[in-house]
Every structure is written in C-alpha cells, then in structure tokens.
Amino acid sequence: MLLLNDTQPFVFILLGIPGLEEVQCWISIPFCCMYIVAFFGNIVILLIIRYEKSLHEPMYFFVSMLSMTDLVLSSSTLPKMLGIFWFNFREICFEACLTQMFIIHSFTAMESGFFLAMAFDRYVAICNPLRHSAILSNKTVLAIGLSVVFRAMVFFLPHPFIVKTLIFCDNNIIPHTYCEFMAVIKLTCGDSTISKAYSLTVASMIGAFDLLCTITSYALIFRTVFSLPTKQAGQKALSTCTSHITVILVFYSTATFTFLTHRFGHNIGPHIHITVANIYLLVPPMLNPIIYGVRTKKIRQKLVRVLCFTGV
Template identity: 60%
Template sequence: MAAPNRTTPQPSTFILLGIPGLEAAHGWISIPFCSAYILSLLGNCLLLAVIKTEPSLHEPMYLFLSMLALADLTISSTALPKILSIFWFKDGAIRTDACLAQMYLLHSLTAMESGFILAMAFDRYVAICNPLRHSAILTHRAVATIGLGVVLRGAVLLAPHPFLLKRLPYCGTNVISHTYCEFMALVKLACADTTVKKAYSLAVAFLTGGIDFILIVLSYILILWTVCMLPSREAQLPALSTCGSHLCVILVSYTPAFFSFLTHRFGPSVVPHVHIIVANIYLLVPPMTNPIIYGVRTKKIRESVLRLFSIRGLPALS
C-alpha cells in the first residue's frame, strides 16, 4: 500500500489505491472487471442499436430502457478505464479536477439511472392499471419530458458536490482508499468540519434514490392490487410477466446501491475492502446485466436482435 502523502490544503493530484488489502490480487481482480466492462459496452450498444432500428420498439418502456442503457454506458466508461489502469499499471494518480469531474458524473448518472428505473415502473403501472389510456398518457412528448426531467434532476441536485469538495482543505493526505473518486471517500480526507456537506449529500441521496425507491414500491403495490382484481389466474399471469424484467433490474440496481450507501455512512465497522468491492459491484453489475435481463426475457428484443444481424432460418423464440 502506498504511504500517505503530506499535501497542501488543496492538492493538485489525488492517489487512488484501488482495493486496500488486496493489492496483490489486483491482477486477478481485473479479469472480472474487464470482462464486465466489455459485456457492458457490447450489451448496451447492441440494445441501443436494436431499439433505434426497430420501429416496433419505439414504445415508452423501450425508450426509457434506451435512456437507462445510455446512463449505464456512461457510468461504466467514466469509472472502468481508470480502475483498470490502477489494477494493470499501478497508475492511481488522478488530477483534482478530473477526480471531482469523475465524482460528479458517477453520482449524477446513478441518480439519473434511478430516475429512469422509476419511469419504467410508471410505464408498467399505467400499462396494467390503466391500459386503455396508456398511449394517451405516455406519448412520445411525455416520455421525452420525463427523460429530460430525470436528467435535469440528477445534474442540478449533484452540481454543488464538486464545489463543496473543492473548498475543503486536504491537509493530511491525498491518498484515496478507493478505486474511483467518491463523495464520502473524499470527505473523509478533509481536515475540517464536514457535517453540512454530509447532510447535503444525505438529503440528495434521499431526494433521488430514496424517493424513487418508495415510489417504485408504491407503484408495484398498486399493480399487484390491480392484478389481484382480475377474474382469473390466466389473466393475472400475463400481466405480471410484463413486470418480470423490470423487477430483476430493480433488485440488481438497488441492492448493492443501498448496501454501499448505508455502510459508507452508518457502518464504520465494515471491512474497507468489502465496502469497496460492493461499491464497484454497483458500478459494474447493473450496466452488464440490464441488457442481458431484457434481452433474455423480452421476446421483442430477442427477435429484433436476430433481425438486426440478418439471422435467417431460426425458429421463433417464445
């Protein structure tokens, strides 16, 4: 592990350690990280190409899915190249402005990702609870407005973060025990009172991921109530099956996110490398698995992939 560097109150460079305590295994750890990154790039690019070229997929659910794929691609490309350079070349140096930019992009994009998942939940709610008005409520203009609102919310609420960190004095060390620049990891390096900064970050986390998750849960309570009112099991199962992919995405996205958030703020006894691994799972796994989940479980997407590659003579997938 690199020795802490004594620095000026505002260092020009930070040093990312990677995963403290597991430096000897960085080479091996890089294999699943690199594989996940490649799969994320291929899966999300393919998903975007399919949705763009197939007119039948220009529906609200798939448009929100394309927004989620764009966010996933940007998250992966913001974090993984630097992480791999740490693992492969021990190049942990990152300029302060680049570190703050990476922190802002990762936090704002994860907030947008949460918003797009909420938008998809709203689409499922309208499709099941008010199917006759689905096309009237979720017009292309409404979808674009919701998407723009999600982007602006993430961009605006997270905008103060880099400025708050820029004003802090880092007079102890410039070594970050993490694989990427993260708000709480930087706050812990400061030699000043950070209560207000932590409170603001907590409030933003609640206003984005917290409220989104509550609304998602409420939407599914209403969906389940509506499905239970259907007259037969034969009518209930098709309605619920349309939510299966979205539920998988919710579990994959929110489980590591909440664990990482809670342990960083309320779980100081958690072993540092465990927290950092979970934080990386949050950046790695959802972008990799989301296109796989929808590609495997959604017949329209599977068939569109076959048409995109001009595959002929295959039996219809069901």
C-alpha cells in the same frame, strides 16, 4: 505532494482495493468482463431500439435512456480502475477527480429515476391500458427523461464546488478505486459535517423517493393483476414486469448496502465496502442489457433476427 494552490492537491492517488492489492490483477478479470458485456450489450440495445420501429414505445424509450446512463456510468470508472489494477496508473488530477465524482453520483441518480419512470409506464400499461398512449405520449416521455436528468444535475452539481471550497490535509491518497465523494471528503481538514450531511441527505432522499414510488406502482399493479378474471391474463401481465423487478432488486440492494456502510458500517472492512461499491456501479449496467435482451420478447426476437442475418 504537488499543490494546485494552498488548499488543493494537484493529483490524487487512487489505491484500488486496500487489503486486496496482491489479488487485484485477478479481480480485474471479472470486472473487465462485466465492462465488456455492459459496453457492447448496451450499445446493441440502443441500436436495436433505434432502428426497430416497432420498439418505438415508452417502455423501450426508457430502456434506451437507461442504457445510455449505464454506458456513461460504467465508462467513467472501469477504464481508470483497470489502469490501477494492471498498470499501476494510480494518479488522477484534481479536476478529473471532481468530474468523475460528479458523473458517478449524478448518473446513479438518473438510473434510479429511469427505473421509476419504467415502473410508472408498467403501471399505466397494466392498470389503465386504454389511456396508455394518451398518458405517455412521446412529448411526455421526453419531458420525464429531461426531468430525471435535470433533477440529478441540480442536486449533485454542488458536489464538485463543495470539494473545491474545502481545505485538504497533507494527504492525497484515496483508498478507493474511483473518486467517491465520501472518500475524498475524508482527506479534508476541519469540520466536514455539513458537506457529508448534504451528500447523504440528497442521496437518501432521491433513492427513498424513487424506491417508494416504484413500490407503490407495483403494489397497484399487483392489485390489478390479482383482480383479473383469469390466471393466464394475470401471468401475461406480470411477465412484462419481471425484467424490471429483477434489475431494480440488484440496483437497490447494492445501493442500500453502500449507503448504510457510509452511515453505520464503521466496523465493515474497507475491502468489503469498496468491492460492493464497484459491484454497485458495474453489475446493474452489465445485467440490464442481458435481462432486457433475454426477457423482453420484442428485443429478443429482433436480436435473434440480426444474429441469424449476420450468420453469428
């Protein structure tokens, strides 16, 4: 094994999905399709919101932030993953591995934060509509967006530095499709309890805080909706939230499964854990533009006009 110094490997070898090597070529087909939809779908969402002035509202600004996060998150993993599946390009240098690790964890935290920001926007829009524009001004939206990014950077920036301080055993093979923190930590010698505890604690605290606040926001929304004088008004109010609730359920269900398998799932096969971990990074970025594009009336109408104008 080539060494960068006495303690760190020069390259890691990504195995892909252990136990499913013979069918990885077939698995790559839906993964590639999901990435294509995620890549072009999020770009379309960004362009529509950028050039359609009627969409320059807090909710769509947060959708744009989410789309940019999804683009980076999916692009940081899928191209390398396809290289493993199709061309057996398994090597990844140490610095590139640390960079990928940081991007994956930090941008996942950003996605969770933007979901919370969107829930807060829906809460203000439904529960306090007269003050919506005053509470969520452009400056406030920008401040919220920067806060979400800053929080993710601060909490997950230590990850690469933690790994660089550790001593690696004579093994540079990562049984995963990407450089996931826990998978890399398992290659180190000595006691890594503190490193694992830090990562799991930070991830669980951010996820639990965002999810709890999101649930609280929707509890208040439902209370307001059910107190509206007419059923039609309540249905109209809830229709603006269905897209958001759908993507939140997909994101947190896969995220929770991934977290729990790290903590308690010692009897779960690695192929199941790694497959769900890939779904966790690929499905939400794919679904977000589809759900928001189809279920959000303003985006859908603009997309239809663009397609009709281009003759598609």
